[in-house]
Amino acid sequence: xxxxxxxxxxxxxxxxxxxxxxxxxxxxxxxxxxxxxxxxxxxxxxxxxxxxxxxxxxxxxxxxxxxxxxxxxxxxxxxxxxxxxxxxxxxxxxxxxxxxxxxxxxxxxxxxxxxxxxxxxxxxxxxxxxxxxxxxxxxxxxxxxxxxxxxxxxxxxxxxxxxxxxxxxxxxxxxxxxxxxxxxxxxxxxxxxxxxxxxxxxxxxxxxxxxxxxxxxxxxxxxxxxxx
Numbered sequence: 001x002x003x004x005x006x007x008x009x010x011x012x013x014x015x016x017x018x019x020x021x022x023x024x025x026x027x028x029x030x031x032x033x034x035x036x037x038x039x040x041x042x043x044x045x046x047x048x049x050x051x052x053x054x055x056x057x058x059x060x061x062x063x064x065x066x067x068x069x070x071x072x073x074x075x076x077x078x079x080x081x082x083x084x085x086x087x088x089x090x091x092x093x094x095x096x097x098x099x100x101x102x103x104x105x106x107x108x109x110x111x112x113x114x115x116x117x118x119x120x121x122x123x124x125x126x127x128x129x130x131x132x133x134x135x136x137x138x139x140x141x142x143x144x145x146x147x148x149x150x151x152x153x154x155x156x157x158x159x160x161x162x163x164x165x166x167x168x169x170x171x172x173x174x175x176x177x178x179x180x181x182x183x184x185x186x187x188x189x190x191x192x193x194x195x196x197x198x199x200x201x202x203x204x205x206x207x208x209x210x211x212x213x214x215x216x217x218x219x220x221x222x223x224x225x226x227x228x
Contacts, residue, residue: 031082032079032082032083032086032105032109035075035076035078035079035082035109036075036076036079036105036108036109036112036193038071038072038075039071039072039073039074039075039076039079039109039112039113039116040072040112040193040196042068042069042071042072042075042116043068043069043072043076043112043115043116043119043200045065045068046065046066046068046069046072046116046119046123047065047119047200049061049062049064049065049068050062050065050119050122050123050126053065053126053130058130059127059130059131059134062123062126062127062130063123063127065119065123066119066120066123066124066127069116069117069119069120069123070116070120072112072116072119073113073116073117073120075112076109076110076112076113076116077109077113079105079109079112080106080109080110080113083102083105083106083109084106100185100186101186101187101190103181104181104183104186104190104194105190107177107178107180107181108181108190108193108194108197110173110174110177111174111177111178111197111201112197114170114171114173114174114177115170115171115174115200115201115204117166117170118166118167118170118171118174118204118208121163121166121167121170122163122167122207124163125156125159125160125163128156128159128160129156132149132152132153132156136149167208168208171201171204171205171208174201174204175201178194178197178198178201181194183195
C-alpha cells in the first residue's frame, strides 16, 4: 500500500513538473511574441513620425521618433536573445516543426533590430537637415546665402558619411538575415510578418538610395539649386 502511495506521489510530481515546464514554455513563447509585437509597433510608429516630421519640418518629432526606434531596438534584441537562449524554448526547438518557427522568429527579431538601428542613424541626420531647413525656409536666398548654406551642407555631409555607412551596414545585415528564412511552412502570422518585413526593407532601400546625397536632399527641401 505504501509502495502504491509512493508511486502515486512520484507520478504526481512528474506530472506537475511536466505541466510546469509546458506552462513556462508557453510563458516564454508569449513573452517573445509580446516583445516582437511591441518592437513592431514602435518601429511603425517611428516611421510614421519621421515621415510626418519631414513634411512639417519638426525636429522635436524626429527626436521622439529616434527615442521610439531605440525602444524598438531593445524589444527586438530582447526577443531575439530569448528565442535563442531560453532553456524551455531551446528544448522546444528540438521538435522540427517548432524549431523552424523559432529559428524564423530569431531572424525576424534580428531584422527588426537592424532596421531600428538604421532608423536611429537616419533620424540623427534628419534632425540636422531639418534644423538647417528651418533656418532658411521662407527666405529669399542670396548668392552669399547659398554659399554659406553649401558650406553648412558640406559640414553635415561630412558627419553624414559615417551615418550613411552605418545605415548601409544595418540594411545589409537585415537583408542577410532575411535571406536565411524561407516562409513556406511557417505559421500564417509569421508569414504575414515576413511579408511586412519585405515591404519595409524595400522602402528602406529606396529611402537609403534617395538620401545618400545630403546636398541634393537639402536642395529639394529648400527648393533651390546649391552651387557645386
